[in-house]
Amino acid sequence: MTSTPVTTTATSAAAETASAAPSAAEAADGTGLHGPVTAWFDEHARDLPWRRPDAGAWGVMVSEFMLQQTPVSRVLPVYEQWLARWPRPADLAAEAPGEAVRAWGRLGYPRRALRLHAAASAIQERHGGDVPREHAQLLALPGVGEYTAAAVASFAYGQRHAVLDTNVRRVFARAVAGRQYPPNATTAAERKLARALLPQDEALAARWAAATMELGALVCTARGPECVRCPIATQCAWRLAGSPAHEGPARRTQTYAGTDRQVRGKLLAVLREAVSPVPQVVLDAVWDEPVQRARALDGLVADGLVEPLSGGRYRLPLT
DNA sequence: TAGCCGTGGTG
DNA sequence: TCACCAAGGCT
DSSP: OOOOOTTSOOOHHHHHHOOSOOOHHHHTOTTSOHHHHHHHHHHHOOOOGGGSGGGHHHHHHHHHHHHTTSOHHHHHHHHHHHHHHOOSHHHHHTSOHHHHHHHHTTSSOTHHHHHHHHHHHHHHHHHTTSOOOSHHHHHTSTTOOHHHHHHHHHHTTOOOOOOOOHHHHHHHHHHTTOOSSOOSSOOHHHHHHHHHHSOSSHHHHHHHHHHHHHHHHHTSOSSOOOGGGOTTGGGOHHHHTTOOOOOSSOOOOOOOTTSHHHHHHHHHHHHHHOSSOEEHHHHHTTOSOHHHHHHHHHHHHHTTSOEEETTTEEESOOO
C-alpha cells in the first residue's frame, strides 16, 4: 500500500450516508469512512465489561493484556475473576507473581501474566498506583507495546492515537489498500495510513479506533467476511477490485504439536494446579523425551515462570 | 527482524 | 481432519 487515497474528497457513498448537513467532524473525513463506521459501531458494539464506564483504566489495561492473541470469549470469565480479586494495580502488585500465573489459567502465553504483574508493580512504584495517561509512560511498562499503549490511552482516557491491531490492519488492508490481508509484519506505510485516517477530533478518534477494531472482529473477519453487513462495503477497495485472493508470501503458519511450547504448557499446567512444590519426577511424567523436557523446564525457569527449589522440586514463583 | 511464546475454537 | 486464527510483545 504505497499510495493511499486518503486526501480524496468525500465519495458519493459518504454523501448518501450523511443525509443531513454533515457535522464539522464528518466534514473533516476525506475518506467518507468515519461516519458509516462509527454509526455502525454505535448500533452494533458488543457490551463488553472493559467497555463499561466503571471499568476504569486498570480494567482496560487488564483486558488488553488478556486479549493479546486470545479471543474475547476465553478472556471474559478470567477477566471478571481477575478484577474481582485485584481491583487495583496495588492489589496485584502485593501478590506473588506466581499467583498471577495461576489465575491466568489456560489463557495461554503465561508470560503475559508475569508482565501484567510487573506492570502493576511499576505502576505502584512509578505512578502512585494509578495507570499512567501518557503514551510514553504506558509504553515503558512491562508487556506494553505500541498497540497496548495506544489502546489504553485511547479506550481508557479518550485520547487520540492510531490503534493498529490485527483487526484494524485487516480492515484498512481491504477497505483502503484493496488487499485481502495486511502484510505479515506491520509496516511504516500502515502506520502512516492509520495516522492519516485518524479523525482530528479527540473523542471521535477514540470512537473510530474502537469502531474499526470492532468492525474487523465482527464483520470484516479473516476467513469469512460478511460484506453484506459491512457499512463501508460500497467503498471497500478490495471488493471494488473483485475481492482478489491474497498475493505474495504465504502467511506464517506455526506448528504446535511436538514443540517446546507444548511441553512448557504441559509442565506449567501441572504447576498451576499444584498447591505445594512439585517433585521433578512428577514433571518428568508430562513428556517422555528427556532432552526436550529439560530444555522446556529450563526455559520456564529462565523466564521467571517457574522457581526451582532444593531437592529437585519446583513451584510457581513467590518473588 | 524473524522466530519464539499457549491454548482452544472453527471452517 | 487439520491448518488457520485470535485486541501482541520481546529479543
